[in-house]
Amino acid sequence: MKAFLKKESTQKLLASLLSILIGLVVGAIVVLIVGLFNKSISLKGAWEGIRLIFIGILSTGRSASGALTWGFNPASIGNMLFRATPLIMTGLSVALAFKTGLFNIGAPGQYLMGTLATLFIALSIPSGALPGWLIWLLAFLGGLLAGALWGAIPGLVKAFLNINEVLACIMTNWIAANLVTWAFDVSNLKNMVEGTKSGYIYKTTYGLVDGSYVDGAGVATAKLGLDKLFPGSQINAGILVAILLAIGVYILISKTTLGYELKACGANRHAARYAGIHDKRNIVLSMALSGALAAAGASLYFLSGNTEFFWSTYQSLPAAGFNGIPVALLALNNPIGVIFSAIFMAMLNIVGLQLTNLTAYNEYITDVIIAVIVYLSAFSLAIRMLIAGRSKKKKAAEEPKRTPTEPPVKPEDAKNEKGGDKA
Amino acid sequence: MTFLIQQTLIYAVPLMIVALAGVFAERSGIINLALEGIMIFGAFMGVLFVNLSQTAGWFIEAKAAGDWMALQGFELLAMLVAALMGAIFSLLLSFASINLRADQTIGGTALNLMAPALVLFFIRLIANQNTLQMATGDSASWFMIKKSTLGFDKNADLGFLGNTLLHKVYLATYVCILIFIILSIILYKTRFGLRMRSCGENPQAADSLGINVYKMRYAGVTISGALAGMGGFVYSLTTANCTSNGDVAGFGFLALAVMIFGNWKPLNIAGASLLFGLFKCIAAAYSSLDINGDGVYMLAQIGISSHLYRMLPYVITLVVLAFTSKGSRAPKAEGIPYDKGSR
Numbered sequence: 182m183k184a185f186l187k188k189e190s191t192q193k194l195l196a197s198l199l200s201i202l203i204g205l206v207v208g209a210i211v212v213l214i215v216g217l218f219n220k221s222i223s224l225k226g227a228w229e230g231i232r233l234i235f236i237g238i239l240s241t242g243r244s245a246s247g248a249l250t251w252g253f254n255p256a257s258i259g260n261m262l263f264r265a266t267p268l269i270m271t272g273l274s275v276a277l278a279f280k281t282g283l284f285n286i287g288a289p290g291q292y293l294m295g296t297l298a299t300l301f302i303a304l305s306i307p308s309g310a311l312p313g314w315l316i317w318l319l320a321f322l323g324g325l326l327a328g329a330l331w332g333a334i335p336g337l338v339k340a341f342l343n344i345n346e347v348l349a350c351i352m353t354n355w356i357a358a359n360l361v362t363w364a365f366d367v368s369n370l371k372n373m374v375e376g377t378k379s380g381y382i383y384k385t386t387y388g389l390v391d392g393s394y395v396d397g398a399g400v401a402t403a404k405l406g407l408d409k410l411f412p413g414s415q416i417n418a419g420i421l422v423a424i425l426l427a428i429g430v431y432i433l434i435s436k437t438t439l440g441y442e443l444k445a446c447g448a449n450r451h452a453a454r455y456a457g458i459h460d461k462r463n464i465v466l467s468m469a470l471s472g473a474l475a476a477a478g479a480s481l482y483f484l485s486g487n488t489e490f491f492w493s494t495y496q497s498l499p500a501a502g503f504n505g506i507p508v509a510l511l512a513l514n515n516p517i518g519v520i521f522s523a524i525f526m527a528m529l530n531i532v533g534l535q536l537t538n539l540t541a542y543n544e545y546i547t548d549v550i551i552a553v554i555v556y557l558s559a560f561s562l563a564i565r566m567l568i569a570g571r572s573k574k575k576k577a578a579e580e581p582k583r584t585p586t587e588p589p590v591k592p593e594d595a596k597n598e599k600g601g602d603k604a
Numbered sequence: 605m606t607f608l609i610q611q612t613l614i615y616a617v618p619l620m621i622v623a624l625a626g627v628f629a630e631r632s633g634i635i636n637l638a639l640e641g642i643m644i645f646g647a648f649m650g651v652l653f654v655n656l657s658q659t660a661g662w663f664i665e666a667k668a669a670g671d672w673m674a675l676q677g678f679e680l681l682a683m684l685v686a687a688l689m690g691a692i693f694s695l696l697l698s699f700a701s702i703n704l705r706a707d708q709t710i711g712g713t714a715l716n717l718m719a720p721a722l723v724l725f726f727i728r729l730i731a732n733q734n735t736l737q738m739a740t741g742d743s744a745s746w747f748m749i750k751k752s753t754l755g756f757d758k759n760a761d762l763g764f765l766g767n768t769l770l771h772k773v774y775l776a777t778y779v780c781i782l783i784f785i786i787l788s789i790i791l792y793k794t795r796f797g798l799r800m801r802s803c804g805e806n807p808q809a810a811d812s813l814g815i816n817v818y819k820m821r822y823a824g825v826t827i828s829g830a831l832a833g834m835g836g837f838v839y840s841l842t843t844a845n846c847t848s849n850g851d852v853a854g855f856g857f858l859a860l861a862v863m864i865f866g867n868w869k870p871l872n873i874a875g876a877s878l879l880f881g882l883f884k885c886i887a888a889a890y891s892s893l894d895i896n897g898d899g900v901y902m903l904a905q906i907g908i909s910s911h912l913y914r915m916l917p918y919v920i921t922l923v924v925l926a927f928t929s930k931g932s933r934a935p936k937a938e939g940i941p942y943d944k945g946s947r
Contacts, residue, residue, distance in 0.1 A: 215729060284709055338922070342929045347637070347709060348864060349925075351857045352918045359918075363911035495914060496853045506713055543728040548721030556696070556714035560706035 193513050196565045197558075200511065201525070204554040208234050208546050215542070222541045230542045234550070237532030243539060257531050259407070259414020263485070265520075265527035267292075269423040270478025271505025272512065272519040273430050274332075274471040279514045280434055281467035282447035287335055287350030288475040289502025290357035291328040295476025296490055296499075297361045298327035299483055300382055304370050308388030308398040317400045317484060320385070324480030325473040331357060332472015333465055340461035346468070354502075358495045365492035372489070381489040401486025415488075419481035424520055426477065431516040443467050475502060507551050510558040526551065606768045608882075611889060613777055616881025618643075618839040621780045622859035623866065623873045624787060625831035630868060631791065632824025633804040633817075635939045637712025638697050639832045640856025641719035644848075645693045646833025647840040648723040650686035651848040652730075654678065654738045672749075676775050679747050679841070683776060683834050690833015691826045693719070698825040702818055705941035720850040727850065738846035747841060749773050776838045783834075787827070788870035800824055804935035807942045817942045832856070861921040867933060880917045887913035 209231045216227025229249055233240060238261060241252045271288045278285035303320035311319075335349035365371065365382060372381045374394055388398025402417040410416075434440040445453040446463045454460045478501060482488055508526055512518030529551060533544030557564065622639055629636035636642075657678065658664065666674035697715055700706040727736045750772055761767070791797040802810040803820040811817050839855055840848050862880055866873030887910050 211725075219729065286709075286713065338926060338929075342926050344922075344925050344929050348860070349922065352861060352922045355854055355857065355918045356915055356922075359911050359915035363909060363915075366909075366911065495911065497851060498854075503713075503717065506710075507717070510710065541729070543725060545721050545725035545728065549718065549725060552714050552718035552721055555717055556700065556711065559700055559710040559714055560704040563704045563706070 192565050192568055193561075195568050196561050197511055197513060197522075199564055199568065200554050200557040200561065203557055204550045205234060207553045208550040211549060212542060212546060219541070226541055230536060230540050230546075233532060233536050233539065234546070237535040238528050240535045240539065249539065255411040256413035257535075259411025259416035261524065261527045261531045262411070262420045263415045263417070263527075264530050265524045266419045266423045266485075267478035267482040267501045268504055268508050268523035268526050269420075269427055269520055270481065271475045271502055272508030272523050273427055273505075273516055274475035274478070275505040275509035276512060276514040276516060276519055277430060277434070277443075277474060278467055278471040279509060280440075280447050281443045281464060282450065283336075283339070283346050283464065283467060283471075285332070285335075285350060285468065285471045285475075286347055286503075286506065287332065287353050287468075287472070288505045289498035290350070290354035291332050291472040291475035292479045292499050292502040293354075293357045293361045293494065294331040294472075295324035295328040295479035296483055297364055298476070299324035299480040300370060300385070300490060301364075301368070303385045303400055303484065304383055304387065304389065304394075306389070308390055308395075308400075313400045317402070320400070320484060321477070321480045324476045328476020328479075329469040329473035332475070333469040336465040336468025339468070340464040354498055358498055362493055362495040365490075371492065380491055380493055382492050384486060384489055385484050386486040399486075400484065402481065402484050415485065417485050419485055422481060423478075426474070427516045427520050430474070434516060439466075475505065478505075504551070507555045507558070510555055510561075513561075606764070607889075608885065609768050610773065611885040612878060612881045614774075614842045614881075615884040615888075616877045617777045617780045618835045618842070618855060619859050619862050619880055620784055620874055620877035621838065622832050622835035622856060623862040623877060624784055624870060625828040625835065626860055626863040627868055627870065627873065628787070628791070628800075628824050628831065629828035630863070630935050630938045631801045631804045632821045633807060633935060633937045633940070633942065634698070634701050634821055634825050634828075635708045635712065636694075636697065636825065636828050636832075637709055637860070638694070638715035638719075638856075639828075639859055640852060640854070641712075641716040642690045642693055642829050642832035643836030643839060643852045643856045644719040644723055644850055646686035646690035646836035647844070647852060648727070648736065648836075648848040648850070649689035649833070650682040650837030651736050651738045651840055651846070652726075653682045653685040654846075655736060658738075675747060676749075679775055680779065682841075683779065683837055686837035687830040687834040690836065691830040693833065694825050694829020697829075698822050701941065702821050702825075705943070708939055708941075716856075723848065724850040727848065735847045735849040738840075738848075747774060747776075747846075749775060774838075774842050776841055780834070780838055783831075784870070784874070787831075791870070796823075801935070803942075804937055807937050808946075811942075811944065821942065832859075835859070858917065861918065864934075865921050865924060867928075868935065879920075883913055883917045887911075887916075 212230040212234060213227050216222040216224060216230065222230075232249065236251070238257055239251050239254060240257070241250045241254050244250045271292060274288050274291065275285050299320045302323040303316060306316050306319070308316075331353060334353050335346045338344040338349050339346040370382050372379075372383050374383075374387070374396070383394055384396075384399070386399045386401050387394040387396050388400070390398050402419050404416070405418045405421070407416045407418065407420075408414070434444065442453070442458045442463050443466070445456065445458055446460050446467070450460050453463075479499075482501070483490055504526060508519055508523045511522040511525070529547040530544075533547035536542045536546060537544045622643060625642075626636055626639055662678075666678070693715070696718075697708075697711050700711040701708040724734060727734060730736060749770070791801070799810065799815050800820050800823065802815065803817050803824070807817045810820070835855075836852060839852050840846065844852075858880060859877075862873055862876045866876040890908075890910055890913060
């Protein structure tokens, strides 16, 4: 048991689980305090809220007598997996950049550019001109390409002009938000068929038939029978694509030369250059790959056929992009871990909906929980030392010169080089 | 022209004050990526304060009595509340990055996620919708200073300067400019300012001279939080129609851009924020903008989309950064947790 606890990977895992637990407890405490101070909620409502926060995914609604009922809820589980799909992709995007020592806060912008390219391709090709699967594939790859190009911009200015990538990413995010709004504003893809849907782009199930859009003539991700497994949910094969891509990123990072070079650049850019690795090329490549991954999240989300894009997005950035950051941090940048942390985030998302539907609380409490988890992961080193606790102290007494465990996520470049004070 | 100057000022002032907030944090050595989050939090707290004092009835009395001084006093008080709450919220960042030596970028991101979540959670509980109004009725006009407020006749002509600076303006704008000037002087001309800046350049050297780096960094981030919180409230007062909805439309990030654009120097920042404010103003009102008052809407006639004007500040920042990145002078020690033992 002791040896198990001492293992670094175990400690990392425990630190993540502890962060999750603390996050959930903080959420529960907020719910409790609000319940105590708000007369219309009272202690009974607060208790319902707390139970929903922890096991809301198993909620099946309320019984006739008004009590919460619990059990396997296929619609919730299916929707959870559906919502996890873009999160896995943006999480992978942030994690891959972290591996190269870059903080990709530009995922929202890359996500938006992916949305733009995917929707334009999927909706512009007249249905029947090409087979449906080919249109789907073109739209998906187009999204990837757009994201890669957009992600390459911060990479390029970082590598060649030494501009901090966090700043470049923030700028490109807002440029993307305005650009996407602009492009859709002048396009003819705004949903005109359904009168109540003003401000939305056509779903991809709409296809161009003789110059006008008809529902059902477009493309959508195949369901592969998953909708039978989780009836009543929006799930489709996108989740499988996302998992495959996660495995692909894992192989890229841990089993290939390119992955090794990327990691070497992340560990120490200057040492990597000394070892003959093209550090500049790798920074650009890493950001481009990250961009493609984030954009793939958007493509999978909007090609599902039951999601609509609100095009006037210039004042806000998509949450799916930002949520890639907590997903990656929680998974400690492990691509396989990203799958699970994204599913966890999606579960919180569903829990939030259950809270809104069933209690007087609302879904934003789950965002508070996510924020607490990110906050804790910022000093995960301190938490890990806490877990290692006594055994480490003993060890320190035995061998006083032993170095502490290697620090976790450290985008070194983000810290040392801002705005180019280093050549 | 009057309209253009007024609107530009209205957009520029929150940017300016929040960019100065960024300067205080970074000059002390802490990257404050959480400006956006702190703005959101401050805006909410200020709006909530006005909302509660209105429910308590003080507000209506002052309004009914036509007591404009009291109303302006409320405005100042709300700014103070927002600043105080912003400072308290920023303690989360200082604690993580100074005491626990956490990654400042991630800590700031956490605060950016936290603020809208918390704010929207409470707004939903309080107002049952996603926006919290400051007060019922046209609260923007309650706080606005007009000719009649100052005792002039409604049709009196105050000349160009008078019309521009005294009619339809907010006290908050001028207070912010005053605070900006005072704090810039403190940062550059006092012992405290010099010590704080030294902690952002070479904390080891500062420490060797007996300066408490931890305290200085706490001071920097706390001042930063107060300014950002106040800026958030000013934003919601002057540009967001006196509401709080868990969003400041990227002003915090834009302020970060202004700070870098201005090379971490107050005077340049003032200039940069005016430029950015001008673009924001043009983007918002270009179709009805009559620059020289001859009834010709020049910008509308050129026919450039408002999307372009909205995008320009970010594009310009990126391009300018690309050209000046070699000469830009970020505080040397920013982003690096201070460790007494390291050399």
